[in-house]
Amino acid sequence: KAGVTQTPRYLIKTRGQQVTLSCSPISGHRSVSWYQQTPGQGLQFLFEYFSETQRNKGNFPGRFSGRQFSNSRSEMNVSTLELGDSALYLCASSLGDRVRNGYTFGSGTRLTVV
Amino acid sequence: DAKTTQPTSMDCAEGRAANLPCNHSTISGNEYVYWYRQIHSQGPQYIIHGLKNNETNEMASLIITEDRKSSTLILPHATLRDTAVYYCIVRVDSTRGGSARQLTFGSGTQLTVLP
Numbered sequence: 001k002a003g004v005t006q007t008p009r010y011l012i013k014t015r016g017q018q019v020t021l022s023c024s025p026i027s028g029h030r031s032v033s034w035y036q037q038t039p040g041q042g043l044q045f046l047f048e049y050f051s052e053t054q055r056n057k058g059n060f061p062g063r064f065s066g067r068q069f070s071n072s073r074s075e076m077n078v079s080t081l082e083l084g085d086s087a088l089y090l091c092a093s094s095l096g097d098r099v100r101n102g103y104t105f106g107s108g109t110r111l112t113v114v
Numbered sequence: 115d116a117k118t119t120q121p122t123s124m125d126c127a128e129g130r131a132a133n134l135p136c137n138h139s140t141i142s143g144n145e146y147v148y149w150y151r152q153i154h155s156q157g158p159q160y161i162i163h164g165l166k167n168n169e170t171n172e173m174a175s176l177i178i179t180e181d182r183k184s185s186t187l188i189l190p191h192a193t194l195r196d197t198a199v200y201y202c203i204v205r206v207d208s209t210r211g212g213s214a215r216q217l218t219f220g221s222g223t224q225l226t227v228l229p
Contacts, residue, residue, distance in 0.1 A: 042220070042221060043158070
């Protein structure tokens with residue numbers, strides 16, 4: 001079956017702009033989580049959505065937001081981009097019931113802010 | 115979350131077993147040990163998990179000490195494609211919302227398989 005699909009793969013934006021990233025989870029998976037990966041901070045949890053509801057949010061400013069649609073597809077938005085937002089943004093999907101069922105990650109969107 | 119400690123880097127000869135250690139001395143009774151790996155520029159990939167018994171799947175084996183304070187991920191016959199950063203994560207197996215379900219990644223171990 002198809003894996004987790006993230007679009008676009010690469011993105012270049014200018015400071016102050018906003019950006020929307022998309023994630024399509026594995027069919028049947030109802031949970032979508034987002035992570036930011038930078039060389040300095042490593043992989044950091046942004047938020048998790050389950051059945052269109054945000055279940056948990058990491059320690060990121062309000063400029064970072066997300067949503068989930070009824071088909072479980074998710075988007076994350078970053079407004080007023082800063083240079084420090086340059087990162088690999090990863091989406092992970094799971095069935096949503098138990099952690100031990102594992103998370104499947106997409107290949108990520110590499111965002112560069114100039 | 116229980117904190118994990120892993121070596122920063124390790125080398126392994128191709129075809130040999132790769133043994134990646136992880137210390138989690140503050141693990142609690144209901145926390146599982148999970149292993150993920152991340153090949154350069156890709157998303158992390160789930161490998162295996164366990165609670166207290168040793169586990170094996172098609173990718174690897176997981177050996178957890180009797181006191182559960184440490185574990186070892188074993189790749190029985192490492193190949194060049196196993197070169198990646200390996201993350202050991204300790205987490206409860208929760209169905210609840212809130213912070214119970216997020217994965218906390220440390221720095222991991224950079225495994226380099228040498229030809």
